[in-house]
Amino acid sequence: MLNFFKDLVMHLLKGNKAYYVWVLFLLGLIFMGVESYIKQATDGLIVTNMSDQVSWGFYISNFTFMVGVAAASVMLVIPSYLYNFKPIKEIVLFAEMLAISAVVMCLLLVVADMGKPLAGWHLLVKPNFPSSLLVWDVIVLNGYLILNVLAVTYVLYRAASGKAYKMSVMWPIVLISIPWAFSIHTVTAFLYNGLSSRPFWNASIVAPRFIASALCSGPALMLIIFQIARKLSEIEVSDEALSKIAEFIAYAMGLNLYLYAAELFKEFYSNSMHVAPMEYLFFGLKGHNVLVPFTWTAMVCNLTAFTLFIIPKTRKNFLTMNFACLLIFVGVYIDKGMGLIIPGFVPDTLGEIYDYLPSAIELKVTAGIWAVGALLYTFMVKTAIPIYKGELSLLPKGSRPDIRSLHH
Amino acid sequence: MKKTVIGKRLTMFSVVMPAVILVFFLTITGRAEEKPGAPVPGNHSQASPQAVPQPTASPQPANQPNVSKPLSATPQQTDNANAADAGKETRFGIPKFFTTKPPLTPGIFPCSQCHAAMTPNKQRRELGFHQDVVLNHATKQRWCLDCHDANDRDKLKLANGDLIPFTESYFLCGQCHGNIFRDWKTGIHGKRIGYWNGEKQYYLCVNCHNQHSPKFQPLKPLPMPARPHSGDVVKGTTSVDIEGKKIYIPVYK
Amino acid sequence: MDRRDFLKGAAIGMAAIAIPPVNASASYLETFFQKYYREMTPEDKKKVVERLEKEYREKYHKDIRVKTTEAIPGVLYGYGLDLSRCIGCRRCVYACVTENNLSRSNPQIQYITVLQFKNGEKWVTDLEESEKYYNPETVPAPDHFYMPVQCQQCEDPPCVRVCPTQATYKAEDGIVVVDYNWCIGCRYCMAACPYGARKFNWGEWNVPTDQINTNTHYLGNRPKIKGSVEKCTFCIQRVREVPGRYTACVEICPVGARKFGNLLDPASEIRLLIETKRVFRLKEELNTNPKFYYFFSL
Numbered sequence: 001m002l003n004f005f006k007d008l009v010m011h012l013l014k015g016n017k018a019y020y021v022w023v024l025f026l027l028g029l030i031f032m033g034v035e036s037y038i039k040q041a042t043d044g045l046i047v048t049n050m051s052d053q054v055s056w057g058f059y060i061s062n063f064t065f066m067v068g069v070a071a072a073s074v075m076l077v078i079p080s081y082l083y084n085f086k087p088i089k090e091i092v093l094f095a096e097m098l099a100i101s102a103v104v105m106c107l108l109l110v111v112a113d114m115g116k117p118l119a120g121w122h123l124l125v126k127p128n129f130p131s132s133l134l135v136w137d138v139i140v141l142n143g144y145l146i147l148n149v150l151a152v153t154y155v156l157y158r159a160a161s162g163k164a165y166k167m168s169v170m171w172p173i174v175l176i177s178i179p180w181a182f183s184i185h186t187v188t189a190f191l192y193n194g195l196s197s198r199p200f201w202n203a204s205i206v207a208p209r210f211i212a213s214a215l216c217s218g219p220a221l222m223l224i225i226f227q228i229a230r231k232l233s234e235i236e237v238s239d240e241a242l243s244k245i246a247e248f249i250a251y252a253m254g255l256n257l258y259l260y261a262a263e264l265f266k267e268f269y270s271n272s273m274h275v276a277p278m279e280y281l282f283f284g285l286k287g288h289n290v291l292v293p294f295t296w297t298a299m300v301c302n303l304t305a306f307t308l309f310i311i312p313k314t315r316k317n318f319l320t321m322n323f324a325c326l327l328i329f330v331g332v333y334i335d336k337g338m339g340l341i342i343p344g345f346v347p348d349t350l351g352e353i354y355d356y357l358p359s360a361i362e363l364k365v366t367a368g369i370w371a372v373g374a375l376l377y378t379f380m381v382k383t384a385i386p387i388y389k390g391e392l393s394l395l396p397k398g399s400r401p402d403i404r405s406l407h408h
Numbered sequence: 409m410k411k412t413v414i415g416k417r418l419t420m421f422s423v424v425m426p427a428v429i430l431v432f433f434l435t436i437t438g439r440a441e442e443k444p445g446a447p448v449p450g451n452h453s454q455a456s457p458q459a460v461p462q463p464t465a466s467p468q469p470a471n472q473p474n475v476s477k478p479l480s481a482t483p484q485q486t487d488n489a490n491a492a493d494a495g496k497e498t499r500f501g502i503p504k505f506f507t508t509k510p511p512l513t514p515g516i517f518p519c520s521q522c523h524a525a526m527t528p529n530k531q532r533r534e535l536g537f538h539q540d541v542v543l544n545h546a547t548k549q550r551w552c553l554d555c556h557d558a559n560d561r562d563k564l565k566l567a568n569g570d571l572i573p574f575t576e577s578y579f580l581c582g583q584c585h586g587n588i589f590r591d592w593k594t595g596i597h598g599k600r601i602g603y604w605n606g607e608k609q610y611y612l613c614v615n616c617h618n619q620h621s622p623k624f625q626p627l628k629p630l631p632m633p634a635r636p637h638s639g640d641v642v643k644g645t646t647s648v649d650i651e652g653k654k655i656y657i658p659v660y661k
Numbered sequence: 662m663d664r665r666d667f668l669k670g671a672a673i674g675m676a677a678i679a680i681p682p683v684n685a686s687a688s689y690l691e692t693f694f695q696k697y698y699r700e701m702t703p704e705d706k707k708k709v710v711e712r713l714e715k716e717y718r719e720k721y722h723k724d725i726r727v728k729t730t731e732a733i734p735g736v737l738y739g740y741g742l743d744l745s746r747c748i749g750c751r752r753c754v755y756a757c758v759t760e761n762n763l764s765r766s767n768p769q770i771q772y773i774t775v776l777q778f779k780n781g782e783k784w785v786t787d788l789e790e791s792e793k794y795y796n797p798e799t800v801p802a803p804d805h806f807y808m809p810v811q812c813q814q815c816e817d818p819p820c821v822r823v824c825p826t827q828a829t830y831k832a833e834d835g836i837v838v839v840d841y842n843w844c845i846g847c848r849y850c851m852a853a854c855p856y857g858a859r860k861f862n863w864g865e866w867n868v869p870t871d872q873i874n875t876n877t878h879y880l881g882n883r884p885k886i887k888g889s890v891e892k893c894t895f896c897i898q899r900v901r902e903v904p905g906r907y908t909a910c911v912e913i914c915p916v917g918a919r920k921f922g923n924l925l926d927p928a929s930e931i932r933l934l935i936e937t938k939r940v941f942r943l944k945e946e947l948n949t950n951p952k953f954y955y956f957f958s959l
Contacts, residue, residue, distance in 0.1 A: 043864065044888060050862055055848045115888025115889055115890075116844065116887075122845055128825050129700065131822050131823040134847060134849050195819065197819060197944075199787075234679075273783075317807050324737070347789055348857055349854065350788050351791040436687055554800045595920065595930030597917065597919030601911075603907070605904050627915065628800075630750065631797070642765060650913060653913065654759070655758075658766070
């Protein structure tokens with residue numbers, strides 16, 4: 001066991017130049033984030049651009065987006081485990097690791113947003129359950145984290161022992177994790193959805209749209225990660241698997257756009273007072289239009305990506321597919337991040353319009369948290385790949401496992 | 409023929425009346441079951457505050473005239489009515505605590521110091537002495553001696569000829585401004601300071617309104633709030649004195 | 662900034678997070694592990710108050726009294742505001758700032774927001790046409806009217822519903838209060854409040870020492886904590902007394918537009934005005950059931 005961890009550290013330290021550059025880059029971002037966070041912790045959240053008018057900003061926007069990414073691993077779990085769809089099964093592990101990184105980022109983002117993170121333990125002592133959706137969110141997110149950590153550890157442990165995992169152990173985890181993935185996103189949606197004070201969020205379509213857009217962004221990120229992993233390691237990910245995922249994204253994006261269209265129709269056609277946040281997003285309100293360019297960028301990205309994914313030719317072409325992935329990522333990031341959170345506060349409950357854009361410190365802290373996620377993911381992949389290749393093993397030295405038995 | 413019509417009406421009556429009475433009693437008992445004096449909030453069925461069940465104590469909107477009669481017929485409601493009657497005195501009587509004083513121009517009261525030796529002059533004219541008095545209060549119908557007593561200048565005169573001291577000037581104002589007088593007595597109109605559950609100071613009409621020119625004069629507003637993360641930088645604070653209270657206000661750059 | 666400076670800064674910063682700015686670390690630990698206010702025994706409360714008063718003395722060189730007065734039985738506070746009378750002079754805003762020791766800058770905190778509307782324009786519900794930053798020479802500005810908004814002390818407060826730690830709750834006398842020490846600063850309540858009544862301590866609490874009101878309540882106007890939420894408490898330090906003073910905003914209003922009293926007392930001015938005037942409550946459609954009544958006397 002000790003030897004295993006020694007080997008693991010050696011593996012994490014070893015790598016080519018690109019690996020070192022990447023890790024150092026991430027460490028640099030983390031350093032910058034920590035420095036900014038220290039400033040924030042010392043001076044207070046006054047260093048952000050948030051205010052009593054727009055009381056949640058960039059942190060919570062990123063949090064919401066990352067919950068989507070975390071939830072999206074379900075996308076890959078369902079077909080692979082339930083239908084024993086071979087090409088995908090091998091790469092579910094990557095998705096679950098992504099979920100772990102994403103949830104960790106979520107938790108960090110929430111902590112970054114808290115005024116008194118050190119008082120966080122109050123949540124455990126006097127949770128306002130079941131009344132507060134935030135308590136629900138804490139429960140489901142941590143539960144999801146534990147589930148995924150369990151699954152990944154088990155699979156890797158078995159692999160390191162030179163054995164394939166037992167379905168009898170994986171089944172219960174999978175059976176729980178599928179509804180659980182939906183729950184983390186639904187609960188997060190309900191967190192906003194349940195506030196009657198914010199008409200922009202108080203629409204019943206919010207939760208379904210959360211799920212639909214998560215089913216786009218998560219897998220889009222996975223597509224890119226798989227290609228990188230495939231290039232950097234000897235892990236096999238078939239083209240067939242990739243195009244299957246791409247197809248899923250196309251459907252998910254179709255649904256997402258449909259739900260969005262339904263929402264836009266309702267707001268703009270009925271043209272009640274509650275159209276104001278939508279107007280702020282798309283056209284600007286009373287001359288305030290900082291979000292308008294972002295909104296239209298997101299629209300163009302999502303529509304283009306949908307077109308590229310729905311046409312088989314462009315879906316199967318790696319250049320256009322990757323481009324579409326990038327577009328989806330950007331589109332959903334805007335749409336489910338700032339595009340969802342900020343209009344909830346604009347105009348505020350007393351009709352004031354406060355133009356919010358993140359401050360430099362918010363950007364740096366968030367970048368640091370993204371870097372933490374990326375680093376965590378890098379290290380997890382860097383652990384998983386040698387295990388699957390048989391280079392990292394719990395077996396006594398010299399005895400190499402039958403690698404083929406690990407693959408399906 | 410006629411008889412049948414009457415008969416029909418009677419039948420109808422005999423059917424409808426019990427129903428009306430029944431409904432009526434249900435309403436009453438329903439109301440009685442709610443705690444008397446229970447407040448509006450938290451009670452969804454009573455979300456509209458106008459519907460607070462205080463049937464006899466306050467001038468009711470005229471939409472339930474048929475309710476008030478049978479109410480007193482039931483003993484339960486008689487109690488209620490009595491209780492309300494008892495409260496009426498304090499609710500609409502003249503407030504007890506007065507510590508505010510009428511704003512008499514210092515040095516010239518009692519008025520009789522000068523006026524005792526003068527002959528009353530009811531003529532509308534340019535005043536030789538009280539130039540500071542600008543009458544802007546139903547000017548056409550009114551001149552000094554409509555309110556100030558011609559013979560006893562230290563008193564005010566009501567329309568019925570009764571004389572009242574300056575400290576009770578609200579009786580004079582209340583002659584015309586009946587609604588406001590009523591609201592003032594209950595505390596709805598006007599300013600009160602002191603203790604919400606103890607002794608209060610009631611401002612007299614003339615503490616806030618200039619009796620000769622009662623419309624409120626516009627005021628300079630205190631500073632606006634600072635826009636967050638903007639150029640509205642608070643340089644410091646300064647204080648203003650409002651009715652003897654020190655109030656701190658921001659000074660912006 | 663060179664690397665050494667950075668590391669030094671980082672070290673100090675870390676220390677700032679981990680160690681209290683106030684010297685006594687025993688006191689810091691006590692603060693950190695301080696119990697939830699509603700679960701404190703009278704002895705606990707006494708201890709906490711003593712610690713707080715000592716801390717304040719060291720910090721501000723002033724004897725600040727922290728009361729823990731309980732709710733008066735049989736009292737449910739209610740508020741009335743006469744929109745026919747309000748002239749938008751903002752006296753109430755600053756009387757409140759003064760009484761309640763609200764931060765003067767970075768951020769400036771004010772519990773009362775006075776909104777200006779143009780006559781005849783749409784105004785209720787979403788308040789979209791409101792102007793908060795009006796600043797004419799004199800008020801009321803011609804063709805305009807005013808509506809001050811503060812905590813509506815809802816009977817079904819959305820802020821309490823969403824608070825993850827129960828740090829904010831509705832007391833027996835209907836006042837929605839915050840245990841500033843128990844609040845974790847997640848600001849969910851601010852998102853949930855339909856009246857913009859909740860204010861966040863984005864920065865360090867700052868009131869010039871000579872301007873501090875030393876008559877304070879634990880749940881009210883004591884010095885606030887960076888990173889926690891605060892709000893109007895109907896001047897809890899004043900009204901929870903027998904006899905208890907009217908709130909600061911009631912006493913300052915030059916036109917007598919503000920009314921306050923016990924909703925359970927049929928002879929109180931708040932009850933009388935509810936019964937005799939046409940009243941409305943802000944955003945009734947949200948069913949928050951405020952105990953803050955706007956009315957028109959004219």
